Amino acid sequence: MRRVVCLVACLSLFAGPSLFAEPPSVPTKSKPASVTDSKQTPKKAKKKPAPFAWVNPIPNKRLHPSLQHGTFQSPSLKQDVGYAILLPPGYSEGESSKRYPVVYYLHGSRPGSEAKSLALVPLLHSAMESKQVPGMIYVFVNGGPVSHYNIPGEPTKQGADVFIDELIPHIDSTYQTIADREHRGIEGFSQGGRGTMRLSLRYPDLFCSAAAGGGGYETERKISESGGRESEKLVFAEGDNTWDLARAFSKTKTPQVDWMIYVGTKGFNYQNNLAYMKFLTSLGIPFERIVVPEVPHSGLKIYEQRCVEIMRFHAANFR
Template structure:
């Protein structure tokens, strides 16, 4: 058998052939396979005048006849990556469903958000790229009017990973009146710090408004930390954002913003792997916050 020396060309060509081009952004992305308890739905965006998709997990007891008047707390889950899609993090629903079904944690609704073209940021020069506003001003009211939610911050949480962790942190500090529980994970706080230091610039092609980043919004919240947020920052020790998460935790301590930390050993930058190992702890964090918030107003 004649073996020819490799030039590397065929391997590079093969790698390029296997690499798929990024899928164009869409506001509606139907599920090909639905995890147990998950539905895909749409609502009409008043600002954009077209439909926006979301995925929603309803706990098993939600549709039981004996519970037709019961209302449930909601966790809004913000996906990672760009551009946005409501299907990106929906695989977490398998772990969520298992723990709720096994009565490990009290029942909650989970909504998987489409973050828009720039994933949970507003881009005011583009009418179709106001991801944060579509979430805050349109999706949340739609969910509260369509499902039996606790339509108040006492029963509302926010969570996300990577880009979704960045979005969670910005939004929780910008809108503490909307959420009682917040769990940002694996966020790219180094990028957010650069945006703060460079007056809104993330890259040559992305410019945000001054102060529209996790660092400046944390400073603003620290000056008037009301209503109080309960925060859990989670990250894997093998993830590429581990070090800058530790730096951001020290920053919050310097601002005297209280938070809990969940450091998951030997886990990479993966929401799925964190949930497989410690998802129950994150879910119980939300559930306990909802219970405490509800008890406080009785």
């Protein structure tokens, strides 16, 4: 049953924290503690991430008149799953004569939520409202406990399947979408960039357009080379990674997906994005690229410079 709550306007931008902190520096020689040193305030402990939840209402600072929060009853989880949806300017609920293509946006972090990437909303809406790009629906996905992955043998940790098998049909049956692959795109940043590339390679019959931002392809390579093992406690299905899936896709190259990879030169995944681009080229898999100088690992900061270009990439791919 559809339960959608329309939300009130409030624009705000946010740049999420880096996923990796630099190691503390080690002094070359010790010095006696001064009176000032001895009274220094201890550093605050890092804030722990919020516990994972399948439903996460939109924070007040992210409210926008065209942004809604919705839920659907997941058949596999037997509970509600949340999503956020940005409707284009001029969207009129119930006006079935006008339909729109859809871009599914996969959040970063692990775990994340459907509220994680909503700082992009004002930029997306502004580009459509100013008619720099045509109207599109953007759906912000909840990627599950292990963002956008399935964990073998753990029924409550099937984030990829909940998205592919349940959320997409719900969106197509609830909103005025053009419900075919020629009008369906996927995008994400960081963990969402990994998920975008992996899921578009696995399901090329579902997506015609895929823009993967700042993905951790070195980690994906490690998973490939270790039979699915990312760490001692985290093991994925063998072959469920961007390297093995690209090799498998290169044997047929159909149906063709239009891919883009984007990354900032100051991001900690910059070099491994370059390595993955070289790998795709070696397989004969074409893609577009955007490399943004002097930008760190931040989807928002990349969007502040290249939002319209990325949106136009999807728009051009919708047939």
